[in-house]
Amino acid sequence: MKRIAFMFFVCTVACSLAVGGVSAKEASKESHGEKLFMKHCSKCHPGGGNVVTVTKSLNPQDRAANNIKTEDDIIRLMRNPGPGMVKFGKKTISEKDAKAIAEYITKTFK
Template sequence: MKKILSVVVLLITLVTFTFASPALAGDASKGATLFSANCASCHMGGRNVVNPTKTLQKADLEKYDMYELDKIKTQILNGKAAMPSFGKNLTGEQIEDVATYVLSQAEKGW
């Protein structure tokens, strides 16, 4: 009986952590407003007008190893290639909010 209970607890734990969405720490609703004001001109609807192959869609974020809150925050903070840095325009909290919004929208399919 004890062995069966252990197996059940293990299975529940595995399923919970395997299929859980990424933990989001920021405020997605605030991030939506900031995204509209700062990012939407290039990334409307999760697209990328500068480099259409690198969108904010979940599949592309995963493909380019960017489907993590910290990696998206770093990209917003520092910029990369044609994307400018927003480190001087947005606070750390605002960057967290935008990154949270991007991940939540990617999860929803924009």
């Protein structure tokens, strides 16, 4: 009986380590998007706002009003922005990084 309890203990520890590993990986992916956002976007969009054109924040309501609903829409806008926003080509922000930023925006600003 003791042996079974021990096996159960080992299993629990191993499983929680495995789960912990996955969530740590998720977190680092998120902070990658966050880091890129802080570097490229936050001076005009601090906290998801918009210091240049206040009505065009990164909140879902404002984005929806301007027809920027999906992550792809956000990426498209980075490549081809409206007046007052700098253009981010693929040399500045790769497709993968653009996706990480778009994910960060849709997950963070509500």
